[in-house]
Amino acid sequence: MKPAYDTIYLAPHLDDVALSCGGQVFLLAEAERPVLIVTVMAGDPPHLLPSDYARSLHDRWQFQMDAAAMRRAEDARACRILGADYIHWGIPDCIYRTLPQGNQSLYNSDEELFGDIHVTEMGLVEMIAGYIQDLPPHERLIAPLGVGNHVDHQLTRLAAEQTNAQRLLFYEDYPYASEPGAVTATARVENSSWEVFTVPLSEAALGAKVKAIAAYESQLSTFYRDLAEMEQAVRQYSNAAGGERLWRRV
Numbered sequence: 001m002k003p004a005y006d007t008i009y010l011a012p013h014l015d016d017v018a019l020s021c022g023g024q025v026f027l028l029a030e031a032e033r034p035v036l037i038v039t040v041m042a043g044d045p046p047h048l049l050p051s052d053y054a055r056s057l058h059d060r061w062q063f064q065m066d067a068a069a070m071r072r073a074e075d076a077r078a079c080r081i082l083g084a085d086y087i088h089w090g091i092p093d094c095i096y097r098t099l100p101q102g103n104q105s106l107y108n109s110d111e112e113l114f115g116d117i118h119v120t121e122m123g124l125v126e127m128i129a130g131y132i133q134d135l136p137p138h139e140r141l142i143a144p145l146g147v148g149n150h151v152d153h154q155l156t157r158l159a160a161e162q163t164n165a166q167r168l169l170f171y172e173d174y175p176y177a178s179e180p181g182a183v184t185a186t187a188r189v190e191n192s193s194w195e196v197f198t199v200p201l202s203e204a205a206l207g208a209k210v211k212a213i214a215a216y217e218s219q220l221s222t223f224y225r226d227l228a229e230m231e232q233a234v235r236q237y238s239n240a241a242g243g244e245r246l247w248r249r250v
Contacts, residue, residue, distance in 0.1 A: 001085055004137040006033035009084075009171070010160055012144060012152035013093065014039050014075040015216040020174040021142065022082055022209030023201035024244050029083025030205075037079055038135065040128055040159075041152050042088035044068045045096040051105035054095045060221060068092070071218060078215040081208055089131060091124070094152050107151060114149045121155065128159035141165040145247055147186045148176025169197075170247040175223050178237050187247070195250045200243040210234055 007028055011017040017025065017037045028035045045068055049055050058067055072088050079086040094107045099120060106118040132141070143160035144153045153173055160168060177183050187194050201209070210231045214220070224230040238244070 001036070001087065001136065002034050004034075005036045005085075006138065007140045007142060008036045008038060008135055008138045010132070010141070010143045010156050011037055011039045012041055012150065012156045014042055014071045014088075015078070015213065015219050016144065016153075016173065017171075018078045018082065018209065018212040018216065020144070020171045020177070021244055022078075022212045023205040023238065024199040024246075025082045025084050026205045026208040026212075027199070027202070035082075035084040036136070036138070037075075037082075037084045037086045038132075039072075039075060039086070039088050040131075040156050041091050041093045042068065042072055042075070043090040043092040043096075045092060046098075049096070051095070051108050053108045054105065057095060067218075071216070074216045074218065078212040081212040081215060091128070097121070113151060115151070117151050117154055121151075124155055125158045125162060128155065129162035132159060132163045132165075140167045140169060142169045142171055142246065144173050145170040145177075145183070145186055147173040147182050148179075149186075150176070168248070172241075172245050172247070174237065175233065178233070183245075193250050195248045197246045197248070198242045198244070199246065201238055206235065206238055209238075 009017045009021055025035050075086060097106050098104055107113050141160060143157050146153045146157045172183050213230060214227055
């Protein structure tokens with residue numbers, strides 16, 4: 001880790017920045033503007049998975065109990081492709097988190113995963129905000145906008161906003177952002193004024209982004225049938241957007 005960074009990106013999970021911002025990360029690194037990718041929910045699962053829902057996801061990912069370690073290794077490969085430093089924090093993914101008694105999973109379905117933050121987790125926002133405050137000095141902090149409403153994306157954004165960062169921007173959570181109207185619906189619900197910046201991507205940057213996303217082999221089946229479909233979707237979205245978009249409140 002370097003003593004200071006041009007830009008720090010907050011990733012709720014171990015593939016979110018590559019999916020949403022991989023091209024701009026590559027461009028910053030290419031311009032020798034150091035980047036740090038911080039994955040917030042990169043901790044180990046409990047010894048016994050807390051729900052059938054978590055077990056079903058492990059089966060789809062073809063993981064056993066070393067799921068988080070394998071995903072961290074995928075992230076390390078992706079960050080090397082993009083030229084970024086990385087940190088993995090020890091908070092477990094929401095599918096592993098339980099009530100304080102430890103006997104009931106907090107999120108047990110896709111509907112709960114993309115719903116409201118569980119009432120017992122609001123203290124997690126303050127804890128994450130404290131971790132962010134302890135990061136190395138940086139010019140910009142870029143957090144997820146929260147498109148798609150995944151609870152971990154919501155928590156990460158709320159924590160970033162609590163830090164009162166001077167230059168706080170938000171990225172469009174891809175691939176949720178590819179759903180028609182999803183991004184504008186997120187902004188409209190908040191009744192806020194926004195400024196939007198588009199980062200054009202060179203072919204080298206777009207190619208690096210695709211390669212970095214492909215490094216997350218376990219997650220490919222979550223959104224795509226195969227690598228070819230992933231590359232086609234990523235390129236189509238980038239072409240339609242003119243690159244990658246960042247949002248800032250005004």
